[in-house]
Amino acid sequence: MRQTKYLLFTKKEIPKNSKNISHQLMIRSGMIKKTSSGIYTWLPNGTRVLKNIKKIIQKKLNKNNFLEISMPILQSSKLWIKSKRIDLYGKELFTILDRKQKKLILSPTHEEIITNLIKNTINSYKELPIIIYQIQTKFRDEIRPKEGILRTREFIMKDAYSFHKNKKSLKETYKKIFNIYLKIFLKMNLKIKIKKVKNGIIGGSISHEFHTYYNKHFSYNNSKNKKSIEIGHIFQLNTKYSKIFNTFIKTKKKKKLIEMGCYGIGISRLIGAIIENNCDKNGIIWPISIAPFHVSIIPINMKNNKKVKIISEKIYYQFKKNDIKVFFYDKNEQPGKMFSESDLIGFPYKIIISQKNIINKYVELKNRKTQLIKKIKIKNILKIILKKIKKKIN
Amino acid sequence: MRQTKYLLFTKKEIPKNSKNISHQLMIRSGMIKKTSSGIYTWLPNGTRVLKNIKKIIQKKLNKNNFLEISMPILQSSKLWIKSKRIDLYGKELFTILDRKQKKLILSPTHEEIITNLIKNTINSYKELPIIIYQIQTKFRDEIRPKEGILRTREFIMKDAYSFHKNKKSLKETYKKIFNIYLKIFLKMNLKIKIKKVKNGIIGGSISHEFHTYYNKHFSYNNSKNKKSIEIGHIFQLNTKYSKIFNTFIKTKKKKKLIEMGCYGIGISRLIGAIIENNCDKNGIIWPISIAPFHVSIIPINMKNNKKVKIISEKIYYQFKKNDIKVFFYDKNEQPGKMFSESDLIGFPYKIIISQKNIINKYVELKNRKTQLIKKIKIKNILKIILKKIKKKIN
Numbered sequence: 001m002r003q004t005k006y007l008l009f010t011k012k013e014i015p016k017n018s019k020n021i022s023h024q025l026m027i028r029s030g031m032i033k034k035t036s037s038g039i040y041t042w043l044p045n046g047t048r049v050l051k052n053i054k055k056i057i058q059k060k061l062n063k064n065n066f067l068e069i070s071m072p073i074l075q076s077s078k079l080w081i082k083s084k085r086i087d088l089y090g091k092e093l094f095t096i097l098d099r100k101q102k103k104l105i106l107s108p109t110h111e112e113i114i115t116n117l118i119k120n121t122i123n124s125y126k127e128l129p130i131i132i133y134q135i136q137t138k139f140r141d142e143i144r145p146k147e148g149i150l151r152t153r154e155f156i157m158k159d160a161y162s163f164h165k166n167k168k169s170l171k172e173t174y175k176k177i178f179n180i181y182l183k184i185f186l187k188m189n190l191k192i193k194i195k196k197v198k199n200g201i202i203g204g205s206i207s208h209e210f211h212t213y214y215n216k217h218f219s220y221n222n223s224k225n226k227k228s229i230e231i232g233h234i235f236q237l238n239t240k241y242s243k244i245f246n247t248f249i250k251t252k253k254k255k256k257l258i259e260m261g262c263y264g265i266g267i268s269r270l271i272g273a274i275i276e277n278n279c280d281k282n283g284i285i286w287p288i289s290i291a292p293f294h295v296s297i298i299p300i301n302m303k304n305n306k307k308v309k310i311i312s313e314k315i316y317y318q319f320k321k322n323d324i325k326v327f328f329y330d331k332n333e334q335p336g337k338m339f340s341e342s343d344l345i346g347f348p349y350k351i352i353i354s355q356k357n358i359i360n361k362y363v364e365l366k367n368r369k370t371q372l373i374k375k376i377k378i379k380n381i382l383k384i385i386l387k388k389i390k391k392k393i394n
Numbered sequence: 395m396r397q398t399k400y401l402l403f404t405k406k407e408i409p410k411n412s413k414n415i416s417h418q419l420m421i422r423s424g425m426i427k428k429t430s431s432g433i434y435t436w437l438p439n440g441t442r443v444l445k446n447i448k449k450i451i452q453k454k455l456n457k458n459n460f461l462e463i464s465m466p467i468l469q470s471s472k473l474w475i476k477s478k479r480i481d482l483y484g485k486e487l488f489t490i491l492d493r494k495q496k497k498l499i500l501s502p503t504h505e506e507i508i509t510n511l512i513k514n515t516i517n518s519y520k521e522l523p524i525i526i527y528q529i530q531t532k533f534r535d536e537i538r539p540k541e542g543i544l545r546t547r548e549f550i551m552k553d554a555y556s557f558h559k560n561k562k563s564l565k566e567t568y569k570k571i572f573n574i575y576l577k578i579f580l581k582m583n584l585k586i587k588i589k590k591v592k593n594g595i596i597g598g599s600i601s602h603e604f605h606t607y608y609n610k611h612f613s614y615n616n617s618k619n620k621k622s623i624e625i626g627h628i629f630q631l632n633t634k635y636s637k638i639f640n641t642f643i644k645t646k647k648k649k650k651l652i653e654m655g656c657y658g659i660g661i662s663r664l665i666g667a668i669i670e671n672n673c674d675k676n677g678i679i680w681p682i683s684i685a686p687f688h689v690s691i692i693p694i695n696m697k698n699n700k701k702v703k704i705i706s707e708k709i710y711y712q713f714k715k716n717d718i719k720v721f722f723y724d725k726n727e728q729p730g731k732m733f734s735e736s737d738l739i740g741f742p743y744k745i746i747i748s749q750k751n752i753i754n755k756y757v758e759l760k761n762r763k764t765q766l767i768k769k770i771k772i773k774n775i776l777k778i779i780l781k782k783i784k785k786k787i788n
Binding site: 005006007009033035036039040041042043044046047048050051065067068069070071072073074075076091094095096098099104106113116117120121122127130132137139141143153154 | 399400401403427429430433434435436437438440441442444445459461462463464465466467468469470485488489490492493498500507510511514515516521524526531533535537547548
């Protein structure tokens with residue numbers, strides 16, 4: 001991507017009313033922009049990160065035979081009246097009247113719809129266990145939206161639902177998904193704390209929350225009251241919803257209520273959490289598989305130096321051709337601005353191209369995390385970057 | 395994908411109250427399921443198609459320097475009061491009161507938000523032209539939702555917005571996008587009719603609709619009143635929204651109002667339209683780049699024939715390893731059921747594995763569209779399928 005063709009939206013100033021480093025950095029690095037209380041637009045940098053996160057999760061789930069579907073955002077309130085959750089959720093539930101004065105809800109979760117779907121399609125225990133998931137926008141009318149993307153009214157969730165012929169099968173799948181969650185979060189450089197908690201209004205018997213930590217250097221204020229961020233929650237629901245919606249399966253001997261589990265990951269919140277865990281005073285330090293771009297090309301004084309321009313363009317072209325996500329500073333800006341912005345956005349690598357070095361056929365390769373600089377022969381730079389990226393991506 | 399691990403949700407019966415072949419086939423082939431009036435769940439087969447469609451469009455747009463973002467579904471009604479569209483949309487607009495009694499709307503489109511985003515981030519004509527897009531769920535409270543996915547209350551749109559320093563630049567981009575649309579629709583095997591139309595309540599000067607046709611054999615009823623399906627609409631909005639929201643740019647000489655265009659594709663509706671254009675009496679005939687799976691493996695009497703099972707498993711494994719999207723009928727069903735279901739779903743190819751042929755080291759390859767069957771040496775089947783798929787995909 002060329003800077004001249006992109007919208008960076010970066011900011012030097014720390015936004016007011018943001019006590020969290022992740023909130024500050026997401027605004028400053030041009031990932032998100034607030035549009036209403038607890039509601040954000042995802043800008044190009046944020047959208048790229050969001051897509052990478054979705055891809056990592058989808059790949060892992062698909063590999064483990066989770067089936068992807070997409071349930072509607074608008075649900076009839078009837079199902080929620082039947083499950084009694086319309087009252088239990090209370091004011092956190094966004095409700096809406098359509099032109100025929102029928103009440104609809106903006107989905108915060110989908111247990112009612114999925115149970116009815118399974119009821120109408122699965123009859124035999126032979127078709128179980130099955131795990132279905134979606135990645136979707138969800139809604140909760142938070143009384144006090146705060147901390148940027150960590151507590152919003154409109155957010156993105158991965159929600160999965162499993163169905164079983166008995167408790168033993170549910171417990172096996174639950175354990176399997178528990179371990180998949182740990183692997184996903186570890187891949188994202190997150191320190192994880194597990195909490196065994198009560199199931200609450202969602203129902204069922206056993207549930208675990210997956211938490212990670214706020215940044216202890218830069219997010220003081222929140223750490224005092226609330227020491228961790230919930231990024232995942234899994235539940236053994238047992239027959240709570242199958243009982244409400246009469247969802248039976250035939251086993252060898254008799255008809256019985258289907259056993260159910262549900263499994264959430266807060267995708268948008270996860271991004272804030274990753275930043276809390278992966279940043280320094282200069283900005284974000286993205287794991288390479290999540291970064292909006294792998295590398296930035298920083299030409300020094302390109303305007304007055306034809307050779308710098310030629311080498312920069314050549315490297316950019318080579319990288320693009322090899323599917324490296326590369327960001328090319330092609331606007332002749334001051335080196336200081338390009339360096340600090342690259343640190344802020346969190347490109348894992350910078351390639352610095354200056355007259356001094358290209359005379360000796362070198363470029364400089366700077367690692368965002370370690371801040372170490374290496375001189376690399378121009379002819380080797382593609383190979384080295386490919387190796388670094390492949391090593392982490394695959 | 396193994397049949398034993400998948401949820402097909404297919405139906406033999408033609409659903410009642412569906413006069414359109416695309417609606418019937420989407421229900422019957424397990425792509426969608428109705429949850430409320432004009433609201434659907436996308437099942438595994440439908441979700442796979444949806445993702446392929448999105449991928450084709452995104453690839454084309456990204457290549458042409460469209461920048462992807464994601465704007466919120468919930469918008470403050472203030473912006474819509476300012477643009478006066480809250481009244482113009484009337485009852486088609488879903489509105490909602492939050493817990494603080496503030497009115498929000500469920501976005502049917504995003505001109506207001508994007509204009510405000512640009513206003514706060516772009517200052518100079520040098521940063522233009524720019525084209526921004528998103529693929530997102532949108533809402534319209536249709537008085538009579540009908541024809542399945544063709545007219546719903548919750549739907550998926552690709553909406554793009556372009557910004558320009560002058561009318562000339564807007565016209566150039568408009569023409570470019572016009573041609574990109576034609577290429578996208580042609581890639582999807584659609585016959586296209588262009589209509590030059592009035593801009594209506596969205597505003598601006600010039601606009602064109604992209605239409606395609608209902609199936610003339612199987613969708614009689616609708617064809618009488620409404621002979622085509624609108625799948626895309628592009629607008630030269632000029633300064634309508636920049637005037638309302640005071641969105642200026644600095645040019646060399648003076649400050650002036652930014653010029654704007656907007657460009658929609660109805661993604662979910664497009665899928666219905668593709669089916670209207672690509673089906674026969676037995677089911678859907680997917681273009682290979684859109685199909686939920688490229689090929690189905692159909693073993694004949696696998697239960698009583700070990701060799702059929704071994705060869706089927708081997709081909710399945712080979713295909714998976716080579717990223718062929720393969721569906722394996724591993725449930726020992728009757729041949730007739732597997733054939734008719736494969737036709738209904740619209741796998742572009744079937745591989746039929748029977749005892750008679752494997753003795754002579756053959757399998758049968760059947761083309762969904764032509765219904766022609768070829769005998770292929772088992773050792774060549776991977777190469778041949780890879781060639782057919784690559785040829786169409788790349």
